[in-house]
Structure formats: C-alpha cells, structure tokens
Amino acid sequence: MISFRKIKKNMKNQKKFTINKLDLKKGYVYAILGHNGSGKSTLLKLLYGITNFESGSIIINKEGFNEKIVHKYISYHPQDTCYLSGSLEDNFDYIYKYSNNEDLLDRGSLNELIKEFGLEDMLDINIKRLSGGEQAKFQFIRTLIMNKECILLDEPMASMDFDTIRIVEKKIKDLKEKNKTILLVTHDFLQAERLSDEVIFMQNLNIVEKYKSENFFKDFYFNNNYFF
C-alpha cells in the first residue's frame, strides 16, 4: 500500500506538479494514461526517488519513504533504456555482481527469460549496438529479475514488436497473479483495458482522477470514436 499526500513539485517552467491524494493497493495493476508531457514519467520518478519534491509525503507500506524503503519494495523500468557499458551479457552479470537486492530471481530464471525473449544470440554484442526493441527486451527482463512487490513500468512496450508485446502482457498478468502491484505507463488504450484494474488519468501535471478500469473505458468509448 502506497500513499501520496499533497505532493507539490516545481517544474523548471514555472508549472507545478501536484498530487493531492493517491493510494495504491497491493496486487492491483494501475494503468497511467495521459497526453505527452502530462507528468506520467514524473510520477514514477517521484515514487522511485529519482527526482525530488518540495512538499507533501509519500508513504510506502506504512514504513515511510527513503531510498532503503524504496529499494526494498519497488523496481523501476525507466522510459529510456539505461545500462552500463559492456555487452548484453555483462549487463545481466552486473545485476548479480553489484545489486544489493535480496529478492533477485536466480540465474536459471534469467536464462529462461533470455530464451523466451529471443536474446540468446545477442549476449556478446555491445549493448549499445542492439536494436531499440532488443534494448527494451533487456530492460524488461532486468525489471522482472529485480522481483519486487511493486513494479513501475514506463512505456516498456513502446518499441517492441507484436509477439514480444504478447509475452510482456502475459508476464504482467502473471505478476498480478503473484499479487504484485504494477504501475504501467502506456499510450495503448486497448492494452490498458486488457491489463489494468484501475486507470490513473493525468493531465497538465495533475492526476485528474483514478477510475475503475471498466468505468473508464466505458466512458471513453462513449465519448470518443478513435478507432478506425
């Protein structure tokens, strides 16, 4: 259970990012929807402690909010792929070598995931030369390996092909089964509808509202005629 209260953050262009009240429940999949620049990535960065805020509070599982607590419960998949220098394999190794994380999935599971995502032939290639989609696969696998209770996913599927998206969606459903909390930023409304329990809709650096998914998409189809 994660709660945000009265968060205020000044953005450089005199605008303010605000969350008055937001509570996230364990085992739920939240889809974070909103236009470009509405503050979705900023919300995840705040929660993971990558960016700071001026006032208000975040409390994770009633324990408070600091780096240790964040790392205890949360893993983060940033919008831009980030990695260290070296090959794809090196980058997987770094996780085991350096991560402080006690919940890491074991090497066996990693190898299965690598096969599942079809990266087994790429292991010795310098990671920065991989294609956009291959890098996205790497980053998603890394996030799974981190194996945390709450998982922040910032547009993980933006550059993945259709087959891969199917696998990722399946993984997200499995995570939900395991009672993980998931925050998924996506621009794919159909995907959001398929996966989410609730929708957090953002606009102008504010959370407009948190909806039950079924209600949100009912209204949405009613008000829009986006498709075809």
Add this chain to the structure above:
Amino acid sequence: MISFRKIKKNMKNQKKFTINKLDLKKGYVYAILGHNGSGKSTLLKLLYGITNFESGSIIINKEGFNEKIVHKYISYHPQDTCYLSGSLEDNFDYIYKYSNNEDLLDRGSLNELIKEFGLEDMLDINIKRLSGGEQAKFQFIRTLIMNKECILLDEPMASMDFDTIRIVEKKIKDLKEKNKTILLVTHDFLQAERLSDEVIFMQNLNIVEKYKSENFFKDFYFNNNYFF
C-alpha cells in the same frame, strides 16, 4: 524511384544483412514491418548513408548514390531522437541557420506545426528535459520541415499519445497526397494497414518479400488471431 541491388552488409556478429532486389516507387507509402532486430532500422540507415555496405548498389532517381544525392531527395527520422544542445527553440533555429536544405518549409509553417503539436509552451525548455513524447513530436516536426521527396520514418509514433498519433497519421496521408515517398517503420499493424500501399516484411536481416498491403493484411488476419 529508388532501387537496391544485391546489397550485402556484414554485421558484427557474423551475420549478413542482405537485400537482393528492392524498388521503391514515388508517391507510395511503404510500411516496413518485422520483429525486433530484423533489420528495419538498418535498412533506413543504409539508404540515408549513415551506415555503409560491403557490396551491391543503391540508385536514387537514376542519379546514383552519394551524400549529395541522398540529401537532395531524402529526409530521415531516426529511431532515437537526436538533437543538438540548447532549448527546443534553439533546435528549430539550427535547422534554418545551418541546414543546407533548399526545400525547407518556411518559419510560418514551422510555427503552425508547433501549435498543432502543442509545443508552443515548451520552446524555451532545454530539449533534453522534455518528455519522451515531446521529443518525438519535435523530431517529427523537424522531419516535415525538411520537406523532401522521400521520407524515412523509424518508429516515429512509438512514444506519442493517441491524439498525436492521429495528427501524425493525417500528416502522412497529406504527404502521400503530395506524391511523397514514405518508408514507415512501425510495430502497429493496424496503423500499417491504415497508411501503407505496400508492406516490406523483414526477418533475420533479410527482406522476406514486398507485398501489396491489402494482400498482406488479408493473409495476416487469416493466419493469425492476434487481436484481443
């Protein structure tokens, strides 16, 4: 009219990228489809002269193939956003200040596009701090401003929101009206169907086949049951 003949390029991992024969006609929209790592971006990079090949030939409008000819006819929208340091506005200014391009759309059209994509409030922000989608908008506008006969688009809509995708699709249709040739890399099959005349399907660094769109998608729906 662009023709590829017997192109061979060695990738670092002992694989070979090959195009035996490919002809692109003026005024057509080509959707380039294929799995992650199938060589879509490599194809565009080859054509724009960003990466080189060991053997074979590319001929653009019967004039040959060198940087001058490429720049005369083609504009390129890379998969990763690329920009120079400075604000968003600076980056638009650089185009007019430095580009050698004689076909550039004028400042008036640029301002209209900026408004259309809702970037008018972001002009003075350092471009690297913009959100992923805002950067994608910037890059697409830049590609339009370049105003070339043939336009290479590498997943331009991957991080755009739904409304923006609608605008971009409209722009692509307008470009087709103006008899521009478009190569669009995308993972969105529905989008490809909406926009393309022909589909170039890639697999394992090879072009499997070029299809008429209607045939491709007929077969595709017949053989797959991807949706929902």
Add this chain to the structure above:
Amino acid sequence: SSTAKGDEQSKSGDSKETVKEITLVTTTSLEDTGFLEDTLKGFEDENDVEVNVVAKGTGEALELGKSKDADILFVHAKQKEEDFIAEGYGVDRSEIMYNYFVVVGPKDGADNKSMKDLSASDVFKYISENNLPFISRGDESGTHTKELSLWEKSGVDNSFENYNEVGKGMAATLQMASEMKAYALTDIGTFLATKDNLDLEIVKQADDSLKNVYSIVTISELDKEMKIISDKLVEYYKSESVQKQIKEYGVSEYGEPLFFVFE
C-alpha cells in the same frame, strides 16, 4: 640522525647499507665545470663514502646549510660565508683554491679594444657610459656580489638602459650574453668550460682585483660520524696530492688551468 640515514638507505635499496653518504651543496659555477665530479672520485674510493653533489644558487646553498639539509658547502662568496659562520651555522671555512673573474663580451665587438687595458672598474664605467648591453646574474651569487662591488668601485650607476638582470646560473647567463651580444662578468672556469658554445671572448683579463676564492665551509652541529667525514673531506682537498690535481685540472682540455692553489 645517523641511524635515520641508515634506515633511509636500506629502504631505498639503491646503495649498499655500509656506504655512508654526505650531501655536498655547491654553486652552479663549480658544478658546471665538472671539477667536483672528477676530484671527488678519489675521496669516495678512499673512504667508502658516497658524495651527493647538489648544485644550487649561492643563496639556496647557504639556506640548505642553515636547515642542515647540506652536510658541507663548497662555495665562493667570502662575506656571506663569514656571516654564515658568525651566525653560528658554520664552524669553519677553508680556502681551497681560487681563480679569477673576467669580463667577457661579444667576439670582435667594436668596443673590445678600448676596454682591453682598462682596470676592471673602468671597464664597467665604460660599459655604463656607452650603454653597452650587459647581463648581470642578478641572483646574489658570489659572482653577482663581486659584480656589484665593482659597480660601486667604478662610481657609476648600473641602472642604465641596457643593463639586464636575469637571475640565472653562470652558464645560462653566458648563453644569454652570447645571444644578445652583451658583456658579462664570469668566473674563468665556467667560461672555459662552455666557451665552445659561445660567441664570446674575454675583454678584460684576470687581475688581482678579480680574484675568486673557493672555500669549503663545514656545518655546525653535525653528528659525530658525519663530522668525521666532513673533516676528512676538507683534509682531502687540502692534501698535497689533491692540490696538485687542482693545479693541473683543465690544462689538457683548455690549455690552461681552471683553478690556482695557494702556495
């Protein structure tokens, strides 16, 4: 502190533990002639001592003596040496040898002839009055001190336009004089040792007013062992055989001796 020195040797490992070391600080003019290197060999072999020769300006050399970083000095600035001893830093000075200062100037310089038969102070007067370029060491070295006393004796001011103070060692000063077609006061030893690289000639030959005395100054409060070595070094340079060696030093190379001994 002798044990400390032993420690340092064993640490550095680049010399045998039994070899004793003494740091002799001298002035650049003596080092540049190569004289010390040649004459010290005998002492090192005789006493199984390693002499570390450090060449510095006279001022720094005396400072090193004061801070006890030098174990013995070999310099040529009588007044300063006497002050040094009077202030309690030194024990004794022993005059070992002497040579002369000379005035050098550009080879075939138009004014050289006119200066030839003048006294040293008149040469300086001539230079000043004709505003000839002159390079002064300007570093309060023995040579510089001598030069200043000559200016005083000549009764003219040394602040004429072409007077240049350069703050360098003797050899480097001669280099500059050669390059600038200028006059300079130098000890004969350094001039002879470097004259092949110079476009200079002697315009004022040695005379008694230009005597340049080199002496060894022993430092006070040395530890016992070091004092023995230091005294031995003085004795060594005073010994008949070394005095003879000094007398003959340079004859084969330059056709004349670089130094004279007191007989």
Add this chain to the structure above:
Amino acid sequence: MEIIEVIQIVIRSLYITITATAIATITGTLLSILIYLKEFKLKRQIIMIINSLMSTPPVIMGLIVFLILSRKGPLGEFQLLFSSYAMILAQVLLLIPIAMSLTLEYLNKCGDEILITCKVLQINKKDIAKIFLKEIKNYLIIVIITTFGRGISEVGAVMLVGGNIRGKTMVMTTYIAQSTSMGNFDESLMIAAILILISFMSTFFIKSLQKDS
C-alpha cells in the same frame, strides 16, 4: 621586490599565458575537429603522436623555439629571442598538443551523435565544423582550464626563451624559480600565493562562462 614590480610581473604573466592559451585552444580545437571529421591515411598515427606530444617537456619546446629564434637560427634576423613573443610562441607550441588531445578524446566519445544529427539536419561540410564548435563549447572550459594551468605554471620554456630579464621578460614562475634558488623561500611562497589566487579567480571566471548544460 617592490609591489609595483610584482604587479607588473603578474600582468606580464597573464598577458603571455592568456594569449598563448587563446591561440592554442582555438587552433587546437579547430585542428582536432578537422582531424576528427576527415578520413585520411595515418589518422590513427597522427592522433597517437599528438597524444604523445603532451608529454614533451616544455623545455624542449623552449629549446626548439630558442634554436629557431636564436641569431644563428632561421628567424634570427628578427631578434625575437628574450622577448614576450618568444615566450608566447613557446607556450603555444606546448599547449596545442594538450588542447588537441583533450578535444580529440571528447570527440571520440560524443562526436558520433553530433555527426548523425548534422546529417539528419543536412548540414554543409564546412558548417559541420561550426556545429561541432558550438557543441563542444561547454567542454572547452576544461580544455581552457587545463591548458591555461599548464601555461601559467610552466617555467622551463619561458626561462629559456624569455631569459627572465628583470623588468622585461620576468614572469611569475621564473621569478619563483629565481627567488627559490636564492633561498628566498618566503618570497617564493608569496608569489605562489598570488599565482594560486589568480588561477582561482580565472578558473572561477572561466567556469562562470559555462552555461548550465
């Protein structure tokens, strides 16, 4: 030494090193960009040589300038030896390889991305160099600080070609060297303090030019 003379020495030092730094960073950066952009034979080797020249002892650059400017040298007739021109020349020679090495290293790391952006923008060959200059501007600060630091603190070359003539070519470092050799350690430390103060102020000034990047 009187305070007025000290001030003169400080100003002379700054004049010489600032001039040399300006010349060296401008030519060095431009040359590096050209080398980076052009493909030619022996490119790798030339870069290697430039890197090596970073370790050339200043006194050697000094010696080369000395031999060129000396009466017997090719430019002897101009009688530039023991003048500030000679000192600037020696420092420029010394600083160019440093400016070039640092710039080349930076381009090696960040140049590819800039180059691709230039191609996307379809920028003229000759304007590409301008873009590189623009992009490199923020990094230039560290190049300038490094070369300035090396120049202002150098003593061997300026001693040789300048001659440390009091009132004419004496600069802070040669003055420090001289007063140290005269055993005036206090005076050396005082000038050193001034030098550090100056380099502190210039670093501060140069850094303040560096925009938020």
Add this chain to the structure above:
Amino acid sequence: MEIIEVIQIVIRSLYITITATAIATITGTLLSILIYLKEFKLKRQIIMIINSLMSTPPVIMGLIVFLILSRKGPLGEFQLLFSSYAMILAQVLLLIPIAMSLTLEYLNKCGDEILITCKVLQINKKDIAKIFLKEIKNYLIIVIITTFGRGISEVGAVMLVGGNIRGKTMVMTTYIAQSTSMGNFDESLMIAAILILISFMSTFFIKSLQKDS
C-alpha cells in the same frame, strides 16, 4: 655522458613518474568519485579549488615538499630530501589536482546517467563507487596520459626536491635543463628525442589498453 648513464636516467625518470602517476590517478579518481557522489556544504567551492590547483606552478608543490622534508621541517628526521621519494611525493601533489579536475569534468557530463542506472540496479552506496570506476575506465586513459605527460615533462619541482644528483636523482628533464643551460643543445635534443620516443611508446601502450567503447 655515457650510454649506460643515459639509460639509468631514463629508467629513473620512468620509475618516478609512473609511480607518481599511478598514485595520483588512483587517489584522484577515487576522491573525485566520492566528491561527485556525496552532497556536502562547500562542494562547489572545493571543486573550484581543485580546478584552480591545476595551475599551481610545479615549483610550488616542490617548495612545499621541500619545506616539509627539509631537516627543519615536520618530516625532516626521515632525511628524504634529495631522494626519489621526495620527487615522487612532489609529483603526486602536482598530479592529483589534474587527475581530479579531469575526472570531475567527465562525471559532470556522464555521471547522472550512470547514477540512475545504479539506482535502477539498486546498488549499494559503496558499490556505486566501484561501478563508477568501471564506467570511467575508458576515459581514465586520457587522464593517465595527461597526468603522465605533465609528470614526465616537469622539471622545477624535481629539480628542487631531487637536487639533480648525478647517479641518484638526475632525471631526463633536469638533465636536459642542465645541459641546455650549459649550451649543450645537441645533448639536450638527444635526450629530448629519447623522452619523446618514450612518451610515444607509453601513449601507444596505454592506448592499447583502451578497449573499443
């Protein structure tokens, strides 16, 4: 001078500068990473001072070491003046600010991305420094080349604290300085050629350690 003596001088020079470079780059890089990672008061000021120290004339570092090691100084009893230890110490003091400035500049540019990756990987505070070391490795080459270059070519400090004792503390630069001041330009140029050759070879060697990045 005999060839065997020249070889000794070359080896001594390399020994001193390689040791100093190693110590300075290791401590310098580690310190820079710590400074970069830690938030503390006066951080900006300290970085500024480090940058300024780049312009300290070597002879001043030499003088400081001299005053410390002199018999009257705090470490006088160890009698380290006029030894290679003193020379190494002076060079280390000289080279640390250079290594630090260059590293800090690099971190300023590329550090944020590494830091975010570390957070994503949930890496321990103390292991983060390790990651930074790893990531910085390729850049380190230019740091090493720059500091080595400055060290091997420096003359003022090593002259002061080493004393240029023949057979003991004479290094290439002090030898060049001496023979140049005596007008033996040929000899100077010969040693200089050796020095450039060595720096060419070391640059080549160091560069070959740099993996394709």
